[in-house]
Amino acid sequence: xxxxxxxxxxxxxxxxxxxxxxxxxxxxxxxIPLFQTVDGYxxxxxFDNIGGLRERxxxxxxxxxxxxxxxxxxxxxxxxxRVTITIDRRFDRLPEDTSASIYTSGxxxxxxxxxxxxxxxxYLRDGDEITLTQSALVLxxxxxxxxxSMGEGDDND
Amino acid sequence: MLGxxxxxxxxxxxxxxxxxxxxxxxxxVLTGLHSLLPRPGLVIAQVYSIGVLSLVIIVVSGIFxxxxxxxxxxxxxxxxxxxxxxxxxxxxxxxxxxxxxVTALLFAGRAGSALTAEIGxxxxxxxxxxxxxxxxxxxxxxxxxxxxxxxVSMPLLAAMFSFLGIMGAYVVGVGALxxxxxxxxxxxxxxxxxxxxxxxxxxxxxxxxxxxxxxxxFEGYDCVPTSEGVSSATTRTxxxxxxxxxxxxxxxxxxMFG
Numbered sequence: 001x002x003x004x005x006x007x008x009x010x011x012x013x014x015x016x017x018x019x020x021x022x023x024x025x026x027x028x029x030x031x032i033p034l035f036q037t038v039d040g041y042x043x044x045x046x047f048d049n050i051g052g053l054r055e056r057x058x059x060x061x062x063x064x065x066x067x068x069x070x071x072x073x074x075x076x077x078x079x080x081x082r083v084t085i086t087i088d089r090r091f092d093r094l095p096e097d098t099s100a101s102i103y104t105s106g107x108x109x110x111x112x113x114x115x116x117x118x119x120x121x122x123y124l125r126d127g128d129e130i131t132l133t134q135s136a137l138v139l140x141x142x143x144x145x146x147x148x149s150m151g152e153g154d155d156n157d
Numbered sequence: 158m159l160g161x162x163x164x165x166x167x168x169x170x171x172x173x174x175x176x177x178x179x180x181x182x183x184x185x186v187l188t189g190l191h192s193l194l195p196r197p198g199l200v201i202a203q204v205y206s207i208g209v210l211s212l213v214i215i216v217v218s219g220i221f222x223x224x225x226x227x228x229x230x231x232x233x234x235x236x237x238x239x240x241x242x243x244x245x246x247x248x249x250x251x252x253x254x255x256x257x258x259v260t261a262l263l264f265a266g267r268a269g270s271a272l273t274a275e276i277g278x279x280x281x282x283x284x285x286x287x288x289x290x291x292x293x294x295x296x297x298x299x300x301x302x303x304x305x306x307x308x309v310s311m312p313l314l315a316a317m318f319s320f321l322g323i324m325g326a327y328v329v330g331v332g333a334l335x336x337x338x339x340x341x342x343x344x345x346x347x348x349x350x351x352x353x354x355x356x357x358x359x360x361x362x363x364x365x366x367x368x369x370x371x372x373x374x375f376e377g378y379d380c381v382p383t384s385e386g387v388s389s390a391t392t393r394t395x396x397x398x399x400x401x402x403x404x405x406x407x408x409x410x411x412x413m414f415g
Contacts, residue, residue: 007205013207018313021320022359028342029248029323030349056350068267112348 019132032094032117039088042124045113051136053102053106053111059085069113076086085113097121099132111136124151179375186304186374189297197333199302200309207268207303208310208372214267215260215314216321221323222255229330231336240336244345247326252349252358253414256319257293258406262367264311265398269373272303273394276377277387285378300378304370311366312359357413364405369398376407 052074059067067087075082087094097118104111115130123128230246232374276299279285285295323345331338349355373394380390 004202007202008213010209011201011204014204014212014310015313018316022355024320025252025316025323025355026351029252029320029345030351030355136297138190 006087014050037088041089041092041124042084042086042125043124044077044127044129045079045083046080046131047083047100047102047132047133047135048080049135049138050073050083051104051111051138053083053113053136057112059087059111059113059115060096061091061117066094069090069133080142092123096119096124096128096130098124098130100130101132101134102136103138161212163184168375175379178379179371182378183371186296186300188303189294190305192294192297193301199298203302204310206366207272207306208314208316210316211264211267212317213308214263215281218263219256219321221324222259222318223251223325223327224324224329226250226255227326227334230326231330231334231383237377238336238406240277241340242344243330243336244323244324244341245348247330248323248345248349249311249354251319251322253355254406254410257358257361257365258313258402260311260315260318260362261369261401261402262371264307264314264366265373265395265402268307268310269369269394269398271390272307272373273380273391274387275375276300276303277380277382277390280378280380281382281384281387283382300379301375303374307373308363308366308371312362313368315362315365330413354364357409361406361409362411364409365402368401372401 028087042053053069053072055069055072057069058065059069067085070084070086072084074080095118095121098115099118101116102111102116103114110135162283226247227243230243231240234240234243278284279295279299287297288298289363317345325405326337330336331341376394376397379387
């Protein structure tokens with residue numbers, strides 16, 4: 001075994017490199033979630049169908065990320081999907097009649113919620129509910145509709 | 158027929174006996190851990206021989222595993238026009254599975270076998286009995302620092318492995334295959350969660366580090382004190398550690414991501 005000083009320096013380097021790698025993983029690879037712990041307010045959104053929306057999916061307005069999906073549940077009385085989103089505290093002036101839609105980024109990409117602002121002077125607050133929603137586009141349903149309208153002519157849909 | 162039954166019974170009994178001895182051994186080592194507090198030098202020396210000397214193989218295999226993942230992942234993803242998701246593929250597979258598991262397997266081969274051989278040889282040459290004669294508890298003086306050093310080294314090695322793998326994949330994907338560097342990182346950051354992916358990987362490697370060092374020091378301490386005994390104990394260390402790591406990995410994955 002080499003002398004003690006040499007060993008200590010190498011062990012110090014080893015531990016430092018290990019923590020540096022861990023720190024690198026935390027900051028560069030995973031981007032510690034800002035909206036989950038940092039203050040924001042929760043808003044509930046009801047959808048007929050959420051398609052492939054997942055928890056932690058982004059919530060955007062005009063393409064800018066303003067929050068994240070916090071939780072997804074099923075309302076057992078109305079059989080609607082009940083999605084809770086957390087919106088960053090900085091964006092506290094969203095009109096109360098804001099509407100929400102589920103879109104897909106790219107052709108096969110992740111699904112996200114896009115908010116489009118309404119015109120009221122009252123703003124959304126913690127625990128409010130967005131009722132103006134547009135469900136996710138489910139590809140099979142779309143194709144089914146397209147085939148039906150092909151078959152029957154263009155008087156329906 | 159009866160002979161077969163007898164052999165089966167003897168194998169079962171002896172494996173349960175070993176398990177029991179191993180558990181008591183572990184309990185005695187753990188209760189003696191506090192005696193290391195005034196003597197951190199013992200642990201540092203072991204972190205050097207277990208962790209620092211394993212660095213080369215961890216660094217090299219981390220980079221190459223990442224690079225190969227990038228090449229193979231690219232070939233499949235490009236068929237779907239999703240080659241920008243390469244970063245996600247590489248980061249998730251490294252952080253969740255490959256980092257902790259491959260590090261533990263390499264650890265078993267590089268450090269675990271050396272631990273077993275060292276302790277086994279100490280036992281064979283009666284150094285351990287000699288210590289007992291001098292009223293030095295070999296469990297505290299020899300075993301405990303090695304167990305602790307393995308437990309400390311494994312997560313550090315696994316973090317380096319994952320990080321270097323992601324870097325290796327970056328070099329291959331962005332440098333050689335011409336992907337967009339920004340998309341590589343941003344898609345990865347979107348998909349990788351700190352708690353779910355990074356921390357669960359760390360928990361896995363802590364568990365593997367504990368189990369791998371436990372098996373290594375126990376096999377050495379429990380070996381038959383002959384040259385044959387040491388060699389078969391070394392083999393058992395590598396085999397049992399690999400099996401335990403793979404089995405535990407399945408259980409942990411089922412609990413964490415199932």
